[in-house]
Amino acid sequence: xxxxxxxxxxxxxxxxxxxxxxxxxxxxxxxxxxxxxxxxxxxxxxxxxxxxxxxxxxxxxxxxxxxxxxxxxxxxxxxxxxxxxxxxxxxxxxxxxxxxxxxxxxxxxxxxxxxxxxxxxxxxxxxxxxxxxxxxxxxxxxxxxxxxxxxxxxxxxxxxxxxxxxxxxxxxxxxxxxxxxxxxxxxxxxxxxxxxxxxxxxxxxxxxxxxxxxxxxxxxxxxxxxxxxxxxxxxxxxxxxxxxxxxxxxxxxxxxxxxxxxxxxxxxxxxxxxxxxxxxxxxxxxxxxxxxxxxxxxxxxxxxxxxxxxxxxxxxxxxxxxxxxxxxxxxxxxxxxxxxxxxxxxxxxxxxxxxxxxxxxxxxxxxxxxxxxxxxx
Amino acid sequence: xxxxxxxxxxxxxxxxxxxxxxxxxxxxxxxxxxxxxxxxxxxxxxxxxxxxxxxxxxxxxxxxxxxxxxxxxxxxxxxxxxxxxxxxxxxxxxxxxxxxxxxxxxxxxxxxxxxxxxxxxxxxxxxxxxxxxxxxxxxxxxxxxxxxxxxxxxxxxxxxxxxxxxxxxxxxxxxxxxxxxxxxxxxxxxxxxxxxxxxxxxxxxxxxxxxxxxxxxxxxxxxxxxxxxxxxxxxxxxxxxxxxxxxxxxxxxxxxxxxxxxxxxxxxxxxxxxxxxxxxxxxxxxxxxxxxxxxxxxxxxxxxxxxxxxxxxxxxxxxxxxxxxxxxxxxxxxxxxxxxxxxxxxxxxxxxxxxxxxxxxxxxxxxxxxxxxxxxx
Numbered sequence: 001x002x003x004x005x006x007x008x009x010x011x012x013x014x015x016x017x018x019x020x021x022x023x024x025x026x027x028x029x030x031x032x033x034x035x036x037x038x039x040x041x042x043x044x045x046x047x048x049x050x051x052x053x054x055x056x057x058x059x060x061x062x063x064x065x066x067x068x069x070x071x072x073x074x075x076x077x078x079x080x081x082x083x084x085x086x087x088x089x090x091x092x093x094x095x096x097x098x099x100x101x102x103x104x105x106x107x108x109x110x111x112x113x114x115x116x117x118x119x120x121x122x123x124x125x126x127x128x129x130x131x132x133x134x135x136x137x138x139x140x141x142x143x144x145x146x147x148x149x150x151x152x153x154x155x156x157x158x159x160x161x162x163x164x165x166x167x168x169x170x171x172x173x174x175x176x177x178x179x180x181x182x183x184x185x186x187x188x189x190x191x192x193x194x195x196x197x198x199x200x201x202x203x204x205x206x207x208x209x210x211x212x213x214x215x216x217x218x219x220x221x222x223x224x225x226x227x228x229x230x231x232x233x234x235x236x237x238x239x240x241x242x243x244x245x246x247x248x249x250x251x252x253x254x255x256x257x258x259x260x261x262x263x264x265x266x267x268x269x270x271x272x273x274x275x276x277x278x279x280x281x282x283x284x285x286x287x288x289x290x291x292x293x294x295x296x297x298x299x300x301x302x303x304x305x306x307x308x309x310x311x312x313x314x315x316x317x318x319x320x321x322x323x324x325x326x327x328x329x330x331x332x333x334x335x336x337x338x339x340x341x342x343x344x345x346x347x348x349x350x351x352x353x354x355x356x357x358x359x360x361x362x363x364x365x366x367x368x369x370x371x372x373x374x375x376x377x
Numbered sequence: 378x379x380x381x382x383x384x385x386x387x388x389x390x391x392x393x394x395x396x397x398x399x400x401x402x403x404x405x406x407x408x409x410x411x412x413x414x415x416x417x418x419x420x421x422x423x424x425x426x427x428x429x430x431x432x433x434x435x436x437x438x439x440x441x442x443x444x445x446x447x448x449x450x451x452x453x454x455x456x457x458x459x460x461x462x463x464x465x466x467x468x469x470x471x472x473x474x475x476x477x478x479x480x481x482x483x484x485x486x487x488x489x490x491x492x493x494x495x496x497x498x499x500x501x502x503x504x505x506x507x508x509x510x511x512x513x514x515x516x517x518x519x520x521x522x523x524x525x526x527x528x529x530x531x532x533x534x535x536x537x538x539x540x541x542x543x544x545x546x547x548x549x550x551x552x553x554x555x556x557x558x559x560x561x562x563x564x565x566x567x568x569x570x571x572x573x574x575x576x577x578x579x580x581x582x583x584x585x586x587x588x589x590x591x592x593x594x595x596x597x598x599x600x601x602x603x604x605x606x607x608x609x610x611x612x613x614x615x616x617x618x619x620x621x622x623x624x625x626x627x628x629x630x631x632x633x634x635x636x637x638x639x640x641x642x643x644x645x646x647x648x649x650x651x652x653x654x655x656x657x658x659x660x661x662x663x664x665x666x667x668x669x670x671x672x673x674x675x676x677x678x679x680x681x682x683x684x685x686x687x688x689x690x691x692x693x694x695x696x697x698x699x700x701x702x703x704x705x706x707x708x709x710x711x712x713x714x715x716x717x718x719x720x721x722x723x724x725x726x727x728x729x730x731x732x733x734x735x736x737x738x739x740x741x742x743x744x745x746x747x748x749x750x751x752x753x754x
Binding site: 050067068112114115116117118119120121122123136138185186188189190192193196197201202206217218219221307 | 427444445489491492493494495496497498499500513515562563565566567569570573574578579583594595596598684
C-alpha cells in the first residue's frame, strides 16, 4: 500500500462561500447559510462525521454535532487548517439547536439547502429560528465543489489507482470463468475485496457486474448468473480514498474475442468513448461532450440504444455536478472531474459500456482511471 | 444455498393505507398520499426500483417510474399480487408528472411524506399539483410496516441465518489472528464476502469490526488496525435477503478469555442483553426494554458508559420503528421486529456490545439471529 497523502487543507473555502451569500437565494442575498449536506460540510471544514450542522454567516461559523464526534471533529478541523475559523458546539439536539439559534437570531435572512433539507426539517427550522426568514438555496456549495484543487485530484487519482490495481488482481478469475463456476456476485465481491485490500475505505458505489443478457440492462445488479465463455461482462466500479471517489467501467468478452453484432457494439462504443474523451477541454460545454459521443453511436444506427447521459461529475459524491448529458450548458473548467461513459444496450445481443474518470487540464484532459481497454480476457 | 422463498405478496396493503387517509395529516384527512420513500413503495407494491412515485387515492393507485424499470415494475407488482390494483406509468419526468397530475387534480388535499420529500421537491410539487392543497404527513406507511407478516419474518430469518453462517465460516480467521496479520478491514471484508457467497444480496449496512481501543468507540469504522491476542473485537453486521435485513453484534476476545475489568464488562453486558431480551413481549412499551437493560448496567456503575439507545426496529430498512430507547412509548405487538443491543464502552479498557434481532411472539420473543454468545475465540 502506498504512503498516505498529507492531510487535505480546506483553508479559504468558507470565505469563498461568504462571497456568494449576496446572491445565494436565486440571485437574492442571504445573511448566512445553514449547511446540512454532509459532503458540503466535509468540503468546507474537513469534518466527515455523519451528523453535523454548519452555520456560516458573514463573520462567524459554527459546527454543531453530537458527543460521538467530540474528538474527531476537533481533530479533523484542526488538520484541515480551519480550527481557528469556527466554533464547535457538541451536545444533544437541543444543545446543538441552541448554539445555532444564538448565532442565527441576529440574521435577517438565512439560507437552507433546499435540495437536502426535508420538508419536515424546514418546518422544524422555521420554528427553531423564530423571527429569521428562511429562504431556499440550491447548489451554492456544490458550485464551489465543481473545480477540484490539486489535493482533491490527488485523492481521486489514488482511488482510481486502487481500482485499477484491484481489477488487474481479479481479472484472472474472469478469464478462467469459461467453465461457469463464477457468478456475477462472486466476481463483484472479489473486486470489492481487492479494493479494500489495496487501501480503499470502501467501494465508491455498489459494484455492477452484468454478464450475458444482463449486460443489456444499464442498471443491472450483480446476481447469481454464472459467467460463461463468450459473455460480454460490464464491470462498473470505483474506490473511495480519503472521502474522494473514482468511477470506471470496462466491458470484457470472456475467453474469446466478440463476434457478429456484439463485435460491432464493442467497436462503436469504444470509438464513441474515445471521441467523448477527446471532446473534454476547458471552456467546452458539457453538453457538447455528450453530443460528440452520441453522434458516433447514432451514425451506427443505435441512437435509441444509448439510453442514459454520457457522464457526470465525481468527487466526494459519486454523482455530482456537472451533468454531462444532452443540452448540459455547464462549462468545463480546469480542475473539473467528469466521467465519459457511453453505452449501447441491445436486448438479445448484450450491452457494452466504457467509462473513464477524467480531470480537465489546460490542454484537454487527463484520465485518472487508466486500466487498459482490452476486450477479450 | 437454500431454496428461494415464494414471492412475497403485498395484497391488501394499499387498502390498509386507504383506511388511514381520514387522519393521516396530524389527525386531519387527506384524499390521497404521494408515496416517495422507496421502502414504502416496495412495501405497498412489491416494486423495488430506485426511482418511483406512488399516488394512492381512495379509489385509484398509480405507480410512475422511468423506462429502465418498464419490465421490472410490471413483473414485480404482478408477482406481489397487486398488478390489477394499480396503473403503471412509464416515462421521463414530465410524462410521470402528467400521469400523476391526471389523478391528483380531482383531489382536495394530497399528503406528501414530509420526512422524505425535500423542501425543493415540495416546492416543485406545489407548482405541479396546482390547485391541490399539499399537506405534510409523517410515518403513515411506516406505521403499517411496524408489524411484519409471516413472509416478511421468513425473509429476515433467512437474512439472519446467512449472517450466522457467514460468521461461523470466518471466525477461524479471528481465532488465528494472534500473530497480528489480520486487520479489522480484512476481517470485515471476509465477513461481507461470506454473506454474499451465502446468498445475501448485500450487507445490511457497513459492517463494523472494532478491535482493541477501537472497540470503545460505538461507531468505529473498520480500519488498518491489526487484531492481536487479548483484544476485544466488536463485530456488528447483517445481511439482506429479498430486501429484508438482519442485525447482530457479537463481541469476542481473541485467543484467550477476557480478564480484569474487561471480563466484568463482558459479564455485565451479557446479563444486560439477556435481561433486555427477556423484557420483550407483546403489550410492553419499548422504553421498558431499554430500562431493563439500563438498570443492569447502572447497577454495575457504568450508566454513563452505555451511551446509545437499546435498539430499533428492523425490516426493509436497517433502522425503522419502533425506537427502543429511553422513554419510548411505542407498544410492542406480535410481529414487531426489534434489536436489543446494550453496550458498555470504557476508554482504555475496551467496549463490548451484544445484539440480537428478535420478533415479538405471543409469549415473548424469538431471536432471528442465533449465533452463540461465546466470548473467547
